[in-house]
Amino acid sequence: MKYRDNAQLDASQMGSARGGGRGRGGKVALGGGAGLVVLILALLFGLNPDDLLGASGPQAESDQAPASQASTYEQCKTGADIARDRDCRFVAYTNSIQSYWAQAYVGYRKIQVIPFTGQVSTACGTATSAVGPFYCPGDTTVYLDTAFFDQLTSQLGAQGGDAAEAYVFAHEFGHHIQNLTGVMGKVQSQGAGQTGPKSGGVRLELQADCYAGVWLKHAANDPQSPIAEVTRDDLRRAVDAAAAVGDDRIQKRMQGQVRPESWTHGSAEQRQKWLMQGFNSGDPNTCDTFASGAL
Known part of the structure; x- marks a missing residue:
């Protein structure tokens, strides 16, 4: 993935873990990077990931986006800074994704990404690094477990790279769009x-x-x-990452057998297919996985 050196980066879209806990409750939306411990427990024992996170309360959106806070990304001013400080790539992913949705979805309001290590307090409850990157609808925030991308390559076998990481970011913002459209609330209201x-x-x-x-x-x-x-190559790496976090791929790697009845995120084939569906069409209206015959 190549960057524009003269592009301006908006580090205010990156928050601090101290910002967690705002909002009015909701369930964690495990994303493309659903944490290894939570996901493996769910797949091995048929548990619902939300039940492992201590999240409770009705799904709700906060009245406004989290206020900007001082973060470790303030030094990220332009695309050229990515070469000097690799952490600035996270700002680039976030800025690009939100810029797209701001023009593609009427009424979109920019939110924050809050990096964390160990654990973080959110409106969806206290989450640990076992969760990996996730979206909390209660405070409309994406939480980034900064160690996850090492797990993606070393434990899940993905090739990695910037495009693979950006796919994980974009998946979490996809959950934000689902929250705005009401699709997430409908699914989560159906229960565990x-x-x-x-x-x-x-x-x-x-x-x-x-x-x-x-x-x-x-x-x-x-x-x-x-x-x-x-x-x-970027597209290939993103598709490879999507396959690496497929339920069947993880089950095969961790327990040596596949149990489709316990899937929570979809198979490697399903995840690759729908990522490519979005890429090939370039149109979010073609992403209706709830349509009859879609799966």
């Missing part, structure tokens, strides 16, 4: 125990994958975007 290849939970995750693909298609189109080019 939604597992299986065609379950509501899996459809939710695959739609977020599709939204990630849509953004990837448009990431370099805006001349103001910090993303200058998405290459064929």
Whole structure:
């Protein structure tokens, strides 16, 4: 993934873990980077990931986006800073994704990404690094476990790279779009125990994958975007990451057998398919994983 050196970065979209806990409750939306411990427990024992997180209360959106806070990303001013400080790439991903959705979704309001290590307090409850990156609808915030990308390559076998990381970011923002459209609330209101290849939970995750693909298609189109080019290799790495976090791939790696009835995020094939659906179409309207016959 190539960056525009002269593109301006907005570090105010990155918050501090001290900002967690605002809002009025909700369930954690496990995303493309659902943490290893939580996801493996769910897959091995048929548990609902939300039940492992201590999240409770009705799903709700905060009245306003979290206030900007001082963060470790204040030094990230332009795309050129990414070469000097690799952490600035997180700002670039966030800025590009939100810039796209601001013009693609009427009424979109920019939110924050809050990096954390160990554990973090959110409106969806206290989450540990076992959760990995996730979106909390209660405070409309994406929480970034900064150690996850090492797990993605070392434990899940993904090739990694910036495009793979950006896919995970974009997936979490896909959950934010689902929160805005009301789709997330409808699925979560159906309660726990939604597992299986065609379950509501899996459809939710695959739609977020599709939204990630849509953004990837448009990431370099805006001349103001910090993303200058998405290459064929970038797309290959993003698709590879989507496959690596497929339920069947994780089950096979961790327990040596596949149990589709316990899937919570979709198979490697499903995740690749819907990521490519979004990329090939470039249109979020083609991401209706809830349509009859979609799965």
